[in-house]
Amino acid sequence: MHKLLWSAVLPGLALALPAQAQQTRTITGTVTAAADRTPLPGVNVVVKGGTTGTQTDSEGRFSLPVPAGSTLVFSFIGYNAMERAVGDNASVDVALTANTTQLQEVKITTAFGIQQERRQINYGAQQVTAKDIIESRQPNIVNALQGKVAGVQVTSSGGAPGEGAAIVIRGGNSLDGDNQPLFVIDGIIMDNSSFVESTAPGGGSAFNGILGRSVASPNRAADINPEDVESMTVLKGPAAAALYGLRAANGAVIITTKKGKAGAVSIDYRTQFSVDEINRLPKLQSVYKQGTNGVFDPTTRLSWGPQFAPGEEVYDNMGNYFQKAYSWQNYLTMTGGTDKGSFLLSASNLDQRGVVPNSDFDKTTVRLSGTMKFSPKITAQGSAQYLNSGGRRSLQGPGLFGGTGGYFVSLLTWPRNDDARNYLNPDGTRRRLIGGVGSNDPDNPYFTAERNPVTDRTNRLIGNAQLTYQPAQWLTLNYNLGTDLYTEQVRSVRAIGTSQPSNQNGGISETTTRSRLLNSYLTAQFTHNFGENIGATLLLGNSIEQSTREATDIVGLVFRSPGTNSINNTENRGALTTNSTRRLVGNFARLNFDLFRQLTVELSGRYDMSSTLPRPNKNKNYGRGFLYGSATAGYEFTRTLGLDNNPILSYGKLRLSVAEVGKDTGPYRVESPLAQSTYIGGGFRLGFFGSNTQLKPERTRSYEAGLDLQFLKGRLGLDAGYYYAETRDQLIAPRVSQASGFILQYINGGTVVNEGVEIALSGKPVQLDNGFTWEVLANFYRNENRAKELPSFLTEVNQSDSWVIDVARGSAFPDRPISSIGVIDYQRVNDPNSPYNGQVIISPTTGLPSVVAGTFVYAGDRAPDFTTQVTNTVSYKGLSLAFLLDFRKGGKVVNGNEWVMVRNGLSERTLDRYKTAVIDGVVRQPDGNYVPNTRPVELTQGYFINQYAGTGWAFVEDGSWTRLRYATLSYRLPQTWLAGSFVKGVEVSVTGRNLLLFTKYSGADPETSSAGAGVRGGGSGGFDYGSTPATRGMDMALRVNF
Incomplete structure (x- = not known):
C-alpha cells in the first residue's frame, strides 16, 4: 500500500521543484525582538498583495523569492506587524516591538x-x-x-x-x-x-x-x-x-x-528511524529449579524443586525472549x-x-x-x-x-x-x-x-x-x-x-x-x-x-x-x-x-x-x-x-x-x-x-x-x-x-465526586x-x-476487566476512589475497642493466617x-x-507478575523457603482476648502459595x-x-x-x-x-x- 502511495505523491514533488528553482530574485533577512534583539522564529513573512510567503527559522532568518519593488509584511503573535519595502535591497532585517495586549487576543x-x-x-x-x-x-x-x-x-x-x-x-x-x-x-x-x-x-x-x-x-x-x-x-x-x-x-x-497555505507549492518531508528495547524486566530467582517441595519433578511447571548444582546451566528464558x-x-x-x-x-x-x-x-x-473562497461572503472547506x-x-x-x-x-x-x-x-x-x-x-x-x-x-x-x-x-x-x-x-x-x-x-x-x-x-x-x-x-x-x-x-x-x-x-x-x-x-x-x-x-x-x-x-x-x-x-x-x-x-x-x-x-x-x-x-x-x-x-x-x-x-x-x-x-x-x-x-x-x-x-x-x-x-x-455514595444494597462496584486472578481487582468502595484496589484479605480482629483491631488473626494450631475467600477489601488507590x-x-x-x-x-500498582512468580516459585521473594519465621499477627485466647503470635513456622511451598499469595496485600506496591x-x-x-x-x-x-x-x-x-x-x-x-x-x-x- 505505501509503495503505491509514494509512487502517486512523489511525481508531484518532482514537478514542484523546478517551479521553485525558476524564482531568481531572493530576499534574505533576520527578524528580531526590538526589546533585546533576540531572534524570533516562526514570524510570518509575506509579500503584500501577493500569495508568496514563508516563516523565519529557529535563528529568526528567512529567505523568500519576490518580485522587484515588493513590500514585505512581518507579523507574529504578541508583536506589532511591520511593513518594509524591498526596493533594490538583497537583504531586509527588521525588529518587531512587543504588544502585550495582543498576547491575550491569541485565538x-x-x-x-x-x-x-x-x-x-x-x-x-x-x-x-x-x-x-x-x-x-x-x-x-x-x-x-x-x-x-x-x-x-x-x-x-x-x-x-x-x-x-x-x-x-x-x-x-x-x-x-x-x-x-x-x-x-x-x-x-x-x-x-x-x-x-x-x-x-x-x-x-x-x-x-x-x-x-x-x-x-x-x-x-x-x-x-x-x-x-x-x-x-x-x-x-x-x-x-x-x-x-x-x-x-x-x-x-x-x-x-x-490547512493549505497561500503561495507557491511547498513540500515538507520527515523520515525517522527508531530502535527500541525492553526498559526493565521482573527479577527471577536462579537458585531453585523445577519440582515440588524441594524434590525435582519433571511433571510440573513449578520451580519448588532442589537447588541448581554448581555449574548447572540456568537459562535466562525471559532475557532471551525479547528482541x-x-x-x-x-x-x-x-x-x-x-x-x-x-x-x-x-x-x-x-x-x-x-x-x-x-x-x-x-x-x-x-x-x-x-x-475555497467563492466570494467575500462564501467559503467552503473540506477534507x-x-x-x-x-x-x-x-x-x-x-x-x-x-x-x-x-x-x-x-x-x-x-x-x-x-x-x-x-x-x-x-x-x-x-x-x-x-x-x-x-x-x-x-x-x-x-x-x-x-x-x-x-x-x-x-x-x-x-x-x-x-x-x-x-x-x-x-x-x-x-x-x-x-x-x-x-x-x-x-x-x-x-x-x-x-x-x-x-x-x-x-x-x-x-x-x-x-x-x-x-x-x-x-x-x-x-x-x-x-x-x-x-x-x-x-x-x-x-x-x-x-x-x-x-x-x-x-x-x-x-x-x-x-x-x-x-x-x-x-x-x-x-x-x-x-x-x-x-x-x-x-x-x-x-x-x-x-x-x-x-x-x-x-x-x-x-x-x-x-x-x-x-x-x-x-x-x-x-x-x-x-x-x-x-x-x-x-x-x-x-x-x-x-x-x-x-x-x-x-x-x-x-x-x-x-x-x-x-x-x-x-x-x-x-x-x-x-x-x-x-x-x-x-x-x-x-x-x-x-x-x-x-x-x-x-x-x-x-x-x-x-x-x-x-x-x-x-x-x-x-x-x-x-x-x-x-x-x-x-x-x-x-x-x-x-x-x-x-x-x-x-x-x-450512586454519586462520584472529583475535587x-x-x-x-x-x-x-x-x-x-x-x-x-x-x-x-x-x-x-x-x-x-471518591464514590460519595453507592446504592444501599452494594458494598462494592468492581471493574470486571481489571483483575489478578482470585486475589485483586479494580473496585469502587463507599467513600473511596473509583480507581481503588480490592483484594482478598486475611481474617482480622474486628473490634474497635481492642488494641489489636485490624491485626491478622493467626491460628494457634498451625501458626498461619486464614484467608477470607470471596470478600474484597480496600487496599489503596491506583x-x-x-x-x-x-x-x-x-x-x-x-x-x-x-x-x-x-x-x-x-x-498504587498491583504487581500481578510478582504474584504469578511467587506461586510458581520463581520470585526472589521465595528464596526464604524452608526457613523458620514467626508470622506477624495475634492469636485469640480462650477468654476472647488476643495476644501477639510467637509460634515459629516453616515457610513451605504451601505457605507461599496458599497464605502469602492467597491474598493481594503483598503485591500492592507504591507506584511513585x-x-x-x-x-x-x-x-x-x-x-x-x-x-x-x-x-x-x-x-x-x-x-x-x-x-x-x-x-x-x-x-x-x-x-x-x-x-x-x-x-x-x-x-x-x-x-x-x-x-x-x-x-x-x-x-x-x-x-x-x-
Missing part, C-alpha cells in the same frame, strides 16, 4: 471549531501545538499529550507495537461508564474506542473469551497522522465542553488539522494555493516491529484538504483522510478462557532448568514441558508467538465538508457535515497442540466490526456592539449525531489439517451478528458579553434527545430529552487598575464557572432485545442485560475558579485553577437474581542578545476522587496523589534541546516515579547555507525516550494498563499483569523543507 479552538480569544475563555482549557506533538516523537497522538496539559492523565498499555493509550481529564466521573474525553477533529466527532470484548459477539465463548483484554489493541485516535495536527486543545471540564452535550461529560480534545525492535516512519506534506483557495496533501507510513518475536504494526494515512492500520500481536495477560495465559505469563512460569527456545519436536509439533494435557502445562511463549497469533486490520475514512456564509458583518452561518467510518477485522488462532484442554485440535475466530458515525452541525452566529465598550455574540445551533455498529463473529473449531489457519479448514463452525444504532439530537445556544474589555460573561444551554433513554412517562420526571447548561465569568482586573503596560504584572484575570452536563447509557438497555444463539440447537435467548424503562442520564455539576497571570510583559505566565465536580444518578449494572433470566441490569444509583487543583506555569527565564533562550512549561495536578511535569527547551541559534521530566507521587520522558536534540542548518537552492530548510534530530526511570516499584514499570485502553469505570491502569513491558528507545530524524 484557540473551542467547541465546534469556533475560534475564541484566550481572554474570553473563562474555564480550563490548554492548547498543545504541533511543535510539542512532534517533539515527543510519539506515533500515537494521545501519548503525545503526556506531561503537556495540567489535569490530564495518559496511561500507555505497554510496550507492544501499536499499543493503545487511555486518557482521563480531571479524574473519572462514572463508576461503570466510559471516562475518556470526547475527540473532535475539525469540528467533527471521531471514534477513539479500543477493541474490547463487548464489540465481539462471540467474546464470551469458551474459545474466544476475554480476547479484548488479552491483546494490545490500539485506541482509534492512534490512526491520526501526528504531522497532520496543527494543534490540540484540551477542554477540561463540563463548562468548557457543554456545547457538545452528553458526549463531552468527561471533557473534550479538539484536534485542528493543518530489539526497529521502526521506520515517513511523512510527506504538500501545500499551496492563492488568496482564493488552497490545498494540503499529506501522506505517512509507519512500519514498526515489536520486542516480542513475530509482532509488528503498520499504519498508512493519506489526507487531502482544501479551502478526507484514509487510514489503514493493523498488525500481528501475541496473546498477553490471562490469555483466553481455558488457556494457561499469554506469552508473558508463560515466561513468568517457565522453569529455569529448561530452555524455552527449544519449543518444537523434530516432526514440527509442539514440545511439551510436561506430559499430558492440562492447565499444569503452560503454552511455550515462542509457540504462542509463532502459532497462536492475533492479527487485526482497520480500514478507516474520516471526512467532512463545511460551508460558511456571511451575509452580513453581524451574521455568520456555518454547516458542517462529517463522517467517521471504519471496518476492523480481528482474527485469533489457537493452533493444534496448544495447552487449552478443550481445543487440543485448534480453532480460529474472526471478528469483523463495522462502525459508522455521522455528524451534522448547523450554527448561526450573531455579533453586535452596543457602543464602543459592550460587545455581544449569540450562537444558535443544531446537531444530529448517529452511530451504527455491526459486529460479526465466526468461530471454527477442530482444524482438519495443521498449518492452514482458515475457517474453511475447521469441522465445527458457528456465526453470530449483532447490530446497534444510537441517535442523538441536540439544540444549543451560547451568549457572550464583553464589557469594557474587562468583564466577559458566557451563558450556554443545550437540550438533548437520546435514543438510548426511555420515552417520557406520565409523570414527566424522566425521558429522552434533558436540558443543561453553563455560566462563566472572567474579570481582567489589570485593565481596571491600568496595569496593561506594567513591567512586572502585565495581565491578570479572575475566572469563575458553573456547569451541568449529562451522560446517557448505551443502546438497548431500556428494553432488552432477544439474542440469537448459534450454539446448543440455536434459537433465541434472553440477553445478558435486563430491561429498565426508568433509566435517567448521569448528571455532572461542576464549579470552577481560576486565576490567569502574566508577568514581565508575557515572559512568565501562571494559569491556576480549582474545581469541584459531582456526578449523580450513576449508571451501573449490578448482578440480578438468576430467576429473572438475566445476568445484569442497568440502574441509576482538584491544577497549575500551569510557563516562562522564558533566559533570553540573551546572542540568541540563547531557555523556555519552561511546568504542570502540577492533584485530584481527589490514581496518584499528585503529578508534576516540567518541559524545558534550550535553544541557541539553530541548535535546540527539549526534554520532559515527569514526577508522580503516590498511586521520577522519569525522563524524552529528550530531543535538534539542529537546523543555517539559512545562508541553503541560499539559492530549492531547499528551504534542513533539520536533523535525535530523541531518547524513557531514558531514565527512578521508582521503588519492583516490577518492570509502574506506568501500566494491563487490560488496555478500553476498560471502563476506573480503567485498568495500575494493574501489571502479563502485558508487554514498557520500552526505551532512540529516534533519528531528518526533516527537509522544499
Whole structure:
C-alpha cells in the first residue's frame, strides 16, 4: 500500500521543484525582538498583495523569492506587524516591538471549531501545538499529550507495537461508564474506542473469551497522522465542553488539522528511524529449579524443586525472549494555493516491529484538504483522510478462557532448568514441558508467538465538508457535515497442540466490526456592539449525531489439517451478528458579553434527545430529552487598575464557572432485545442485560475558579485553577437474581465526586542578545476522587476487566476512589475497642493466617496523589534541546507478575523457603482476648502459595516515579547555507525516550494498563499483569523543507 502511495505523491514533488528553482530574485533577512534583539522564529513573512510567503527559522532568518519593488509584511503573535519595502535591497532585517495586549487576543479552538480569544475563555482549557506533538516523537497522538496539559492523565498499555493509550481529564466521573474525553477533529466527532470484548459477539465463548483484554489493541485516535495536527486543545471540564452535550461529560480534545497555505507549492518531508528495547524486566530467582517441595519433578511447571548444582546451566528464558525492535516512519506534506483557495496533501507510513518475536504494526494515512473562497461572503472547506492500520500481536495477560495465559505469563512460569527456545519436536509439533494435557502445562511463549497469533486490520475514512456564509458583518452561518467510518477485522488462532484442554485440535475466530458515525452541525452566529465598550455574540445551533455498529463473529473449531489457519479448514463452525444504532439530537445556544474589555460573561444551554433513554412517562420526571447548561465569568482586573503596560504584572484575570452536563447509557438497555444463539440447537435467548424503562442520564455539576497571570510583559505566565465536580444518578449494572433470566441490569444509583487543583506555569527565564533562550512549561495536578455514595444494597462496584486472578481487582468502595484496589484479605480482629483491631488473626494450631475467600477489601488507590511535569527547551541559534521530566507521587500498582512468580516459585521473594519465621499477627485466647503470635513456622511451598499469595496485600506496591520522558536534540542548518537552492530548510534530530526511570516499584514499570485502553469505570491502569513491558528507545530524524 505505501509503495503505491509514494509512487502517486512523489511525481508531484518532482514537478514542484523546478517551479521553485525558476524564482531568481531572493530576499534574505533576520527578524528580531526590538526589546533585546533576540531572534524570533516562526514570524510570518509575506509579500503584500501577493500569495508568496514563508516563516523565519529557529535563528529568526528567512529567505523568500519576490518580485522587484515588493513590500514585505512581518507579523507574529504578541508583536506589532511591520511593513518594509524591498526596493533594490538583497537583504531586509527588521525588529518587531512587543504588544502585550495582543498576547491575550491569541485565538484557540473551542467547541465546534469556533475560534475564541484566550481572554474570553473563562474555564480550563490548554492548547498543545504541533511543535510539542512532534517533539515527543510519539506515533500515537494521545501519548503525545503526556506531561503537556495540567489535569490530564495518559496511561500507555505497554510496550507492544501499536499499543493503545487511555486518557482521563480531571479524574473519572462514572463508576461503570466510559471516562475518556470526547475527540473532535475539525469540528467533527471521531471514534477513539479500543477493541474490547463487548464489540465481539462471540467474546464470551469458551474459545474466544476475554480476547479484548488479552491483546494490545490500539485506541482509534492512534490512526491520526501526528504531522497532520496543527494543534490540540484540551477542554477540561463540563463548562468548557457543554456545547457538545452528553458526549463531552468527561471533557473534550479538539484536534485542528493543518490547512493549505497561500503561495507557491511547498513540500515538507520527515523520515525517522527508531530502535527500541525492553526498559526493565521482573527479577527471577536462579537458585531453585523445577519440582515440588524441594524434590525435582519433571511433571510440573513449578520451580519448588532442589537447588541448581554448581555449574548447572540456568537459562535466562525471559532475557532471551525479547528482541530489539526497529521502526521506520515517513511523512510527506504538500501545500499551496492563492488568496482564493488552497490545498494540503499529506501522506505517512509507519512500519514498526515489536520486542516480542513475530509482532509488528503498520499504519498508512493519506489526507487531502482544501479551502475555497467563492466570494467575500462564501467559503467552503473540506477534507478526507484514509487510514489503514493493523498488525500481528501475541496473546498477553490471562490469555483466553481455558488457556494457561499469554506469552508473558508463560515466561513468568517457565522453569529455569529448561530452555524455552527449544519449543518444537523434530516432526514440527509442539514440545511439551510436561506430559499430558492440562492447565499444569503452560503454552511455550515462542509457540504462542509463532502459532497462536492475533492479527487485526482497520480500514478507516474520516471526512467532512463545511460551508460558511456571511451575509452580513453581524451574521455568520456555518454547516458542517462529517463522517467517521471504519471496518476492523480481528482474527485469533489457537493452533493444534496448544495447552487449552478443550481445543487440543485448534480453532480460529474472526471478528469483523463495522462502525459508522455521522455528524451534522448547523450554527448561526450573531455579533453586535452596543457602543464602543459592550460587545455581544449569540450562537444558535443544531446537531444530529448517529452511530451504527455491526459486529460479526465466526468461530471454527477442530482444524482438519495443521498449518492452514482458515475457517474453511475447521469441522465445527458457528456465526453470530449483532447490530446497534444510537441517535442523538441536540439544540444549543451560547451568549457572550464583553464589557469594557474587562468583564466577559458566557451563558450556554443545550437540550438533548437520546435514543438510548426511555420515552417520557406520565409523570414527566424522566425521558429522552434533558436540558443543561453553563455560566462563566472572567474579570481582567489589570485593565481596571491600568496595569496593561506594567513591567512586572502585565495581565491578570479572575475566572469563575458553573456547569451541568449529562451522560446517557448505551443502546438497548431500556428494553432488552432477544439474542440469537448459534450454539446448543440455536434459537433465541434472553440477553445478558435486563430491561429498565426508568433509566435517567448521569448528571455532572461542576464549579470552577481560576486565576490567569502574566508577568514581565508575557515572559512568565501562571494559569491556576480549582474545581469541584459531582456526578449523580450513576449508571451501573449490578448482578440480578438468576430467576429473572438475566445476568445484569442497568440502574441509576450512586454519586462520584472529583475535587482538584491544577497549575500551569510557563516562562522564558533566559533570553540573551546572542540568541540563547531557555523556555519552561511546568504542570502540577492533584485530584481527589471518591464514590460519595453507592446504592444501599452494594458494598462494592468492581471493574470486571481489571483483575489478578482470585486475589485483586479494580473496585469502587463507599467513600473511596473509583480507581481503588480490592483484594482478598486475611481474617482480622474486628473490634474497635481492642488494641489489636485490624491485626491478622493467626491460628494457634498451625501458626498461619486464614484467608477470607470471596470478600474484597480496600487496599489503596491506583490514581496518584499528585503529578508534576516540567518541559524545558534550550535553544541557541539553530541548535535546540527539549526534554520532559515527569514526577508522580503516590498511586498504587498491583504487581500481578510478582504474584504469578511467587506461586510458581520463581520470585526472589521465595528464596526464604524452608526457613523458620514467626508470622506477624495475634492469636485469640480462650477468654476472647488476643495476644501477639510467637509460634515459629516453616515457610513451605504451601505457605507461599496458599497464605502469602492467597491474598493481594503483598503485591500492592507504591507506584511513585521520577522519569525522563524524552529528550530531543535538534539542529537546523543555517539559512545562508541553503541560499539559492530549492531547499528551504534542513533539520536533523535525535530523541531518547524513557531514558531514565527512578521508582521503588519492583516490577518492570509502574506506568501500566494491563487490560488496555478500553476498560471502563476506573480503567485498568495500575494493574501489571502479563502485558508487554514498557520500552526505551532512540529516534533519528531528518526533516527537509522544499
